Amino acid sequence: MxxxxxxxxxxxxxxxxxxxxxxxxxxxxxxxxxxxxxxxxxxxxxxxxxxxxxxxxxxxxxxxxxxxxxxxxxxxxxxxxxxxxxxxxxxxxxxxxxxxxxxxxxxxxxxxxxxxxxxxxxxxxxxxxxxxxxxxxxxxxxxxxxxxxxxxxxxxxxxxxxxxxxxxxxxxxxxxxxxxxxxxxxxxxxxxxxxSDWRPVELRKGVFQLGTLFWEDGKIDRYPENWASLVIDAVKRGKGALVFVNTRRSAEKEALSLSSKVSKLLTKPEARQLEELISSIEDNPTTEKLKRALKGGVAFHHAGLSRAERTLIEDAFREGVIKVIAATPTLAAGVNTPAFRVIIRDTKRYAGFGWTDIPVLEIQQMMGRAGRPRYDKVGEAIIVARTDDPKKLMEKYIHGKPEKLFSMLANEQAFRSQILALITNFGIGNFRELVSFLEKTFYAHQKGDIAALEYKAKNVVYFLIENEFIDMDTSDRFMALPFGKRTSQLYIDPLTAKKFRDAFPQLERNPNPFGIFQLLASTPDMATLTARKRELEDYLDLAYEFEERLYTNIPYYEDSRFQGFLSQVKTAKVLLDWINEVPETRIYETYNIDPGDLYRILELADWLMYALIELYKLFEPKDDVLQYLRDLHLRLRHGVREELLELVRLPNIGRKRARALYNAGFTTQDAIMRAKVRDLLEVEGIGIKVVEGLFRYFGVEMPGKVREAGKKAETRKKGTLDAFLK
Ligand code: ADP
Incomplete structure (x- = not known):
């Protein structure tokens, strides 16, 4: 058409x-x-x-x-x-x-x-x-x-x-x-x-085992034994390759090992472009590895990288600056990054207690990344048979049908939250109305019968009434209570809200960061950092050392919550380090985590801290406690000690700049307002743009001469500004 x-x-x-x-x-x-x-x-x-x-x-x-x-x-x-x-x-x-x-x-x-x-x-x-x-x-x-x-x-x-x-x-x-x-x-x-299976670029699929590549149409190609040869071959032909593996560490390892091989194929201008890319990336232990891999035109891509770094890699790959990415499957679900050849190293992953096959749907999505419209006539997707029989892989993933979708509505956590929302925000007035709404869901359509769901819904409703999220009047009509309504709007699990409310009396008596962070980490809305086996004892010691500050008892070793609790302690300790201005790099090293992990828990903690404050307001809050919580929230957001709170309220002043200003003697907003521009510019990380922003915030006109001088200097080389103004 x-x-x-x-x-x-x-x-x-x-x-x-x-x-x-x-x-x-x-x-x-x-x-x-x-x-x-x-x-x-x-x-x-x-x-x-x-x-x-x-x-x-x-x-x-x-x-x-x-x-x-x-x-x-x-x-x-x-x-x-x-x-x-x-x-x-x-x-x-x-x-x-x-x-x-x-x-x-x-x-x-x-x-x-x-x-x-x-x-x-x-x-x-x-x-x-x-x-x-x-x-x-x-x-x-x-x-x-x-x-x-x-x-x-x-x-x-x-x-x-x-x-x-x-x-x-x-x-x-x-x-x-x-x-x-x-x-x-x-x-x-x-x-x-x-x-339809129609694709703008033809897709050829195959399975590789020890040098033999079995195509789906029965043809066979021979390569050197190691699957890396498939990557090298693609790069030699001027094309890119995506390699999917099942863990972050594998992605890093494969990227580094491929990099040493691909680097030999790079031209001088390509190497220069990569140098430029490398210089724009921040330094930390994870990016140190990334930079080493990038030197050879290869990147890894996983959730441990920051969002900015992932975007950088995706863009550079699309532009052809990066030749190969070794990635965890998250890349297949993300933004568009097609490649001539997709290699799937792993079809299994470790989930909870053992290895499971990755679903066909997911493998097919990875394979679907093969072939760049407009550049490639055909794309190639190749599964590596490492332990499995190639025939079996061919049958399951290449000729097989993807799985059926099943409704996940009955997942307890999601369901609890959704039922509450239906009652408090969507005008569901009684149990009958609730049931008739549930009848409209995919769950109902799929199962044809919602008896099991109805039973679950009843239990959730009891839970919600018992914990004063909602109430029921004499004619069995639901009434939304303020606690329930607010919980739903805050978009947190009712169980999280309940944990918060139960902790308020203790929190009021002894507000302290560690206790509060452990509380945040103990909720189902927080993704905690896992305490590894060999770390358990250290975190148990820490928990005992800080016992007085906690709002919960330390569970016994036999308790099923034991390991989970120590993971919460670990998470709380990371947050504590963060607000005590421990440098990020030290945090990554101490806790053996990636930048992406830190960002994720900070983002979640920020949102939960906000929710905690909002809920506390509903229960006759004490002014000093409320102020304490708000300050802690700001410290969490910026990662600073209390003494910097005044400074981080200023525009574009985060933990590094605030610390630099403070150490240079500008300890208050007032001191900054009175400072000479020249002196501010001496402070590390403070450029003319930041100073302009500060002046605007204070409502003070910046001397025209200074502004012009600053701008000119800024357009020239960095570092000459001070000299120019002196
Ligand atoms: P999808 O959303 O299915 O993953 P997109 O809509 O992103 O795919 O399309 C992929 C690419 O194909 C885009 O660059 C788009 O501009 C291009 N494209 C879409 N339709 C056509 C078409 N009819 N002819 C040529 N190119 C097209």
């Missing part, structure tokens, strides 16, 4: 043609003929890179131009929200306003009312729904990207509930990877189903 033949506004076609697209891919044409342009729901299950995004753009913009209202585009990751936001911005020339929102779960974000396309993570949109902003009633279309995540244990319930809420109220376009039961999903959503 030609773009010209599309039954949509001329302006939409013009923009698509401007992208160089004249002809729609076959599954795109099929999707757009399914009735979706006239408002029918659609499940589109086609491989990655086969143009799902374009279909959703056409459907969204067509709807917005015709009917007005809003479209919400749901993604599973923040990085994807940014990617889509950048893509959709292009429609602004038609007057369509695009916004992206991901953080802060306690907000109505009324400002979003001014936008037409809203890109959000599922969790963010779920939290928004709980605050019932006015603009929600204008949502006419929900696009759910990666909808197969409905089957994910921790995240599935959120997506399922959003769709259950929006079903019948807005049109739904669900974009999915190929799954075993797309029909079932489509039936539930009362949607047309378009399913």
């Amino acid at each position: 030609k773009v010209d033949e599309l039954p949509v506004d001329e302006r939409i076609k013009r923009i698509i043609r401007e992208r160089g697209i004249e002809e729609l891919y076959p599954p795109q044409a099929e999707a757009l003929k399914s009735g979706v342009l006239d408002g029918k729901n659609l499940v589109l299950a086609i491989p990655t890179a086969s143009g799902k995004t374009l279909v959703s753009e056409i459907v969204m913009v067509n709807k917005l131009l015709r009917e007005g209202g809003k479209a919400v585009y749901l993604v599973p990751l923040k990085a994807l929200a940014e990617e889509k936001y950048r893509e959709f911005k292009e429609w602004e020339s038609l007057g369509i306003r695009v916004a992206a929102t991901t953080g802060d779960y306690d907000s109505t974000d009324e400002w979003l009312g001014r936008y037409d396309i809203i890109v959000a993570t599922a969790e963010k949109f779920d939290s928004l729904l709980r605050h019932s902003p006015k603009w929600v009633k204008d949502v006419k279309l929900v696009v759910a990207d990666e909808v197969h995540l409905i089957g994910s244990y921790d995240r599935g319930a959120t997506l399922e509930m959003i769709l259950s809420h929006m079903l019948g109220k807005a049109q739904i376009l669900a974009l999915s990877a190929t799954v075993g039961n797309a029909e079932e999903l489509a039936e539930w959503l009362d949607a047309a189903l378009v399913m």
Whole structure:
């Protein structure tokens, strides 16, 4: 189908043609003929890179131009929200306003009312729904990207509930990877189903064992014995390769070992480009390894890297500066990083108590990264048979069908939180109404019977009543209590809220960072750092040393909570170091964690600390305790000791700059306001931009001469500024 033949506004076609697209891919044409342009729901299950995004753009913009209202585009990751936001911005020339929102779960974000396309993570949109902003009633279309995540244990319930809420109220376009039961999903959503294996770049799949590469069509190629030869071969042909492994350490190890081989193939200009890339990366033990690998044109990619570093790697790989990435499977679920050749080193992973096979759905997503549209005629995806029989791997992962999706609504933690929200925020008035809502879910559709779910719901309702989240009046109608309503809006597990409330009396008596951090770490909303076997004794000693500061008893060794508790102690200790200004690098080394781990617990602790304060406010708070908590929150956010609190309130002043200013004698805001510009610029990390920001904040005009001088100097070389001003 030609773009010209599309039954949509001329302006939409013009923009698509401007992208160089004249002809729609076959599954795109099929999707757009399914009735979706006239408002029918659609499940589109086609491989990655086969143009799902374009279909959703056409459907969204067509709807917005015709009917007005809003479209919400749901993604599973923040990085994807940014990617889509950048893509959709292009429609602004038609007057369509695009916004992206991901953080802060306690907000109505009324400002979003001014936008037409809203890109959000599922969790963010779920939290928004709980605050019932006015603009929600204008949502006419929900696009759910990666909808197969409905089957994910921790995240599935959120997506399922959003769709259950929006079903019948807005049109739904669900974009999915190929799954075993797309029909079932489509039936539930009362949607047309378009399913296809069509890909813009042909995909060849095979299994590699000790030098023999068995292609799916029966052909055989020979290589040197080690699978690394597949990587070297790709690079020699001027192409890139992605290697998927099952752990972070394997990704690092393979990257370093491949790097020494790939480095020999680099040209001088390529090596220079890599040097430039390396110089833009911060120093810490993890990036030290990364930098060594990058020297040879290879990177590793895993959740231990910071978001900024991951983005840097993804971009440089797309540009061809990085030739090879060794990654954990998170990369396959993330932003678009196609490569000519994908090599899957591991098809098993360690989960809890043993090794399990990685699901077909996930392996197929990794394989789907093979082949760059417009650059490659064909992409190659190769599974390495290390211990398994190649025939078995071929059968399971290459010829086999991906798994079915199963509803994860009954996951206890998610369910508890969702039931509370239904009662406190979505006007479910009694048990009968609750049951009839549950009947609309994918769970109900799939099982055909919700007796088990009803039973679980009853238990949750008892729990909620018993703990004063909700109450029931004499005619059995639910009443939302302030504690429940606030818990739901704060987007935390009711169990977390209960733990907080139970700890308030002790906290009031003895507010202290360690006790509070252990409390945060003990909630189901916190991802704790695992205390390793050999560390247990150290953390037990620490717990005894700090026993008086804790709001809980130390469990006995036989207690099933023992190891979990020590992991909480470890996590609390990391947070304690952080607010005592222990340098990040020392934290990584001491606790043997990666930067990504620290960021993750800081982000979670920040949100939980906020929730703790908000809930404390509901229980006749003491002013001094409240102030203590707020200060601690600020210390946590910036990683500073108490004496720097005044300074980190200033714009662009974080833990490093605040410490430098303080040590240089600028210990208060007042001292900074009175300082000479020249003296401030002497302080490490303080440049003219920061000083300008400070002056603006104080409402003081910066002397014109100084500003000009500073700007000129800044455009020249760094480090000459002081000399220039003197
Ligand atoms: P998906 O969302 O399915 O992973 P995308 O929508 O991101 O895939 O599409 C991948 C690439 O293909 C994008 O660069 C997009 O511009 C391009 N593309 C989409 N549709 C067409 C088409 N009909 N013709 C040529 N290129 C297309």
